[in-house]
Amino acid sequence: MMRQRTYSGAGALAAILTMGIAAAAPAQEAPRTMLVLDGSGSMWGQIDGTAKIEIARDAIGDMLDSWQDGRELGLMAYGHREQGNCADIETLQVPAPLDRTAFDGLLGSVTPLGKTPLTDATRQAAEALSYTDAPATVILVSDGRETCNADPCAAAETLERTGTDFTAHVIGFDVDDAAQADLSCLAEATGGMYLAAADADELTGALTEVAEAAPDPAAPMIDDDFDRAELGESWEVINPEPNNYIVDDSTLLTLTTVPTFVGQENQTNVFRWVGQPLPDGDWDMSVEFTSEFTTRRSTIEMGIYEDRQNFVVTALYGDGSSNDRIILQVTSNVGGEKSDVNVTFADDACCPRDYDIDAVLANLDENGGTLVLRKRGRDYSAEIRTDGWVAREGQENPLRTDPLTVLRAGGRPVLYSGTFGRDYGDLPQTATAFDRFTVTPR
Incomplete structure (x- = not known):
């Protein structure tokens, strides 16, 4: 059997010690x-006198x-x-624990007839698995190439x-070279395996292999739950103001110092x-948080930082309007040239x-969320995940920005929270x- 494989996170503080603390991710x-x-x-084509659909079942x-x-x-x-x-694509069974009798019956109901919209079928399968929210695996068995003018690559x-x-694992069953390329x-492209199968034994072996290959979700390479009395040697503080942060009760607590944000001189x-x-x-970089947040220019930021002229940072912030x-x-600064993409999380317009x-501000305080920076090649996107609540009914969760392409990016991870501007002469506390x-790693 031919096989190809690709395998592809002081006193001024006393008032916040009672803040709700986000639970560790399960x-x-x-x-x-x-x-x-x-x-x-x-x-319906045959191999050794048996229809391929029967062999597949x-x-x-x-x-x-x-x-x-x-x-x-x-x-x-x-x-x-x-x-x-080309729209003949049907979900016969939504993802659920296996009911073998029912599943066998559904397999038996598939009667070959039409075209091969494998690209849209893979996309719909990913969506049915909520692939943007959780790890998802597709196993595709096809005996031919895309025939509906779509680009699987x-x-x-x-x-x-x-x-x-x-991840998509793909089995090419009795396919030619053109189909194999598709x-x-x-x-x-998705870090899965491609396996070619020419007969019943090879198809059985291929399916068994991809079923066993479904990985456990990747474990974090860097993981800090702040379960100690001091910040520790793995962190340094740029321009520290010790009276405005503390590690306490497995949490890094921080207060506004001066009106600023990552990359500012102050x-x-x-x-x-x-x-x-x-x-x-x-990779995915993430931080779980709760925050006494204000729309008057509160900000929570995370990203990679080399210096004030070179960084990529995601931020959840109140714009003060x-x-x-x-x-x-998500914002990039490369050699002083800035770019950004954004999406509205909440708005009282x-x-x-x-x-x-x-209610949004109360949920940020009591239930919090997870801020994420996703790196895929040279593309960086930001997302905010909230557990058990959304900013408004029907809003996507997680909510994600479009990707921002950054050709040159480097540096170390950074965290920051504070207030980045004054509002009518006041400096709201964050x-x-x-x-x-x-x-x-992803």
Whole structure:
């Protein structure tokens, strides 16, 4: 069997010691999986006198014999209901713990008939697995190339860039060289395996291998829960003001000092990680927090920082406008040239006023969130995750910016929170509790 593999976080402080502290993230579960089965007309082709669809059903059954208890599996098929219809993609089973009898019945209902929209099927499978929110794995079995004018390679790159930890394993069943090129790039771009199978035994072996290959979610390479009495040797403080931060009760607590933010000449109490280096390649950097936050220019920032002229930072900040707007942004400064992208997290503008800004601020204080900076190649994007609440009904969670492309970026991780500007002569106080900082290879 031909095989290709690609494998791809003082007294002034007394008032905040009673702040709600975000709970440590629970251990992640194994990635949910969607099996995508080719139901195009060519699956009636025979190998050694048996139709390929029958061989596929039997091989999948062998894979299911050793499927891990409790691990969620879904089933999607394409090309099985209509001839010539590129939209013929159906979710037969949403991801759930395996019900073997029901699953076998669904497999038996797939009758080959139509085209091969494998790109859109893979994309829909990823969406069904909530791939932007949690680790997700797709196993695709196809006996041919894309026939619906879509680009599987481009789609795979987008899924990899926008997913939390997305992987596609692809099995090319009795395919030619052209189909192999289409199929293999789906796997390679997402850190999965491409396996070619020419007959029943090879298909059974390939399915067993990809089922066993589904990885546990990546463990953080850098992980600091601040469970000690001092900041420690892994951190240094740029322009320290010791009266305005403290490590207490497994939390780094910080107060506003002067109106500033990362990269300003007067930046104060910027915490820079000097411990283990960042992993090579792609990663997610995250910090869990709660914050007595104000729309009057409070800011919570995290990123990589070399010096004031070279950094990439994500920030959740109140813009100080009369609209009480809170913005999620990623900013780069390379040699003094700045760029940024942003998205609105909350806004009290009219009309309509569909955010309850007071409730948003209360949730940031009591329940907090997780600020994330994602690196994928040269693209950096920011996201904010909230557990058990959203800024408004129907808002995406996590909420994510578009990617910002940065050709040259380097430096050490940094954390900062404070207030970056005065408001009608006052300096509003920002009090933030950093609970856990991680960097996870992707």
